[in-house]
Amino acid sequence: MRPVRLTGVTGTSSWVPLDAYSPSPASVQSNQATLGLEITMDDIFNTSITPKTSVATLVAGFLQLPMGTRAVRGTGMVGADVLAVSQQGIA
16 A cells, blocks of 8 residues: 555544555554544445444554554544555555
8 A cells, every 4th residue: 555645634634445465554643642533343345334433543643553453544534634544455
């Protein structure tokens, strides 16, 4: 997966889907050490359910997501915030 960078978002960003079956964990970086994040293990493309979310905390602007995470989004963002999500593919 190529890194996804979200900028210019005010409020809550859209979901960034991840490969839940990848053997490599995903990571999130931000220019803000305290940017709010929500993660979900649910399928965000299934419109018949509302994804259950967990709040995650960045440590010094970085977070390694738990295995099985299917999507992540930023919360409480302002236009200057940058959220970068990356996950290695299968080599």
